[in-house]
Amino acid sequence: MTLRVQALSKHYGDTPVFANVSLDVAPGEFVAIVGESGVGKSTLLNCMAGLDHWDSGSVHLDGADLGLLTDDARALLRRDKVGFVFQAFHVLPHLDVAQNVALPLLLLGTPDDARVEAMLESVGLGGLGSRLPQQLSGGQLQRVAIARALVHRPSLLLADEPTGNLDPTTAALVMRALVEQTRLHGASLVLVTHSHAATQQADRVLTLRADGIAAR
Ligand SMILES: Nc1ncnc2c1ncn2[C@@H]1O[C@H](COP(=O)(O)OP(=O)(O)OP(=O)(O)O)[C@@H](O)[C@H]1O
Numbered sequence: 767m768t769l770r771v772q773a774l775s776k777h778y779g780d781t782p783v784f785a786n787v788s789l790d791v792a793p794g795e796f797v798a799i800v801g802e803s804g805v806g807k808s809t810l811l812n813c814m815a816g817l818d819h820w821d822s823g824s825v826h827l828d829g830a831d832l833g834l835l836t837d838d839a840r841a842l843l844r845r846d847k848v849g850f851v852f853q854a855f856h857v858l859p860h861l862d863v864a865q866n867v868a869l870p871l872l873l874l875g876t877p878d879d880a881r882v883e884a885m886l887e888s889v890g891l892g893g894l895g896s897r898l899p900q901q902l903s904g905g906q907l908q909r910v911a912i913a914r915a916l917v918h919r920p921s922l923l924l925a926d927e928p929t930g931n932l933d934p935t936t937a938a939l940v941m942r943a944l945v946e947q948t949r950l951h952g953a954s955l956v957l958v959t960h961s962h963a964a965t966q967q968a969d970r971v972l973t974l975r976a977d978g979i980a981a982r
């Protein structure tokens with residue numbers, strides 16, 4: 767899908783977070799976003815998914831102006847087309863691993879156990895479907911979140927430091943799964959990361975600053 771962010775500005779109370787952020791992501795493109803801690807990367811990603819509000823500017827997904835949609839329409843658009851890997855995972859504690867990963871498919875009315883298992887395999891969690899989240903390591907939890915974000919083959923994947931808690935070997939495995947799955951389905955990928963290994967695979971790397979975003 768196409769993602770267009772135009773002159774986006776956001777503040778919390780009196781504190782500005784970022785201003786004048788504009789970027790375009792083409793269908794199938796992989797854009798990495800880097801920037802100092804606290805500069806607003808997670809906030810920007812949330813805005814791209816319509817999960818947070820902004821003060822001025824606009825976000826368009828496939829031409830739809832997120833700011834003009836109702837909450838319900840935004841939720842539907844997200845359900846159909848967007849995958850999100852949260853920095854804090856947001857894995858549901860009372861569901862087992864397979865049920866967590868299956869959630870987007872259930873919401874779409876298209877359950878598919880085989881696809882869930884294949885997704886778990888691709889992030890190195892094959893056979894762990896019946897574990898509860900509390901029985902997993904931080905890195906394994908992160909991979910559950912990644913499998914869940916990819917399972918319904920979204921046309922836009924927004925991933926917030928998805929390799930942040932992983933050792934280099936597992937990080938490489940997860941990056942390969944992310945890039946392979948998005949390329950396979952022609953999905954666009956916006957990845958927030960501090961990892962040099964991850965940015966190397968991107969088509970473009972952008973740096974977020976308080977006053978905008980620019981090519982690194
Ligand atoms: N709900 C909130 N209320 C007030 N301020 C907030 C809120 N959420 C985030 N902030 C502030 O907004 C700024 C941007 O936060 P954000 O989480 O987007 O940064 P980040 O670039 O993702 O940082 P990191 O690399 O550490 O994850 C920070 O200064 C943070 O303290």
Ligand SMILES: [Mg+2]
Binds near residue numbers: 809
């Ligand atoms: Mg963040």
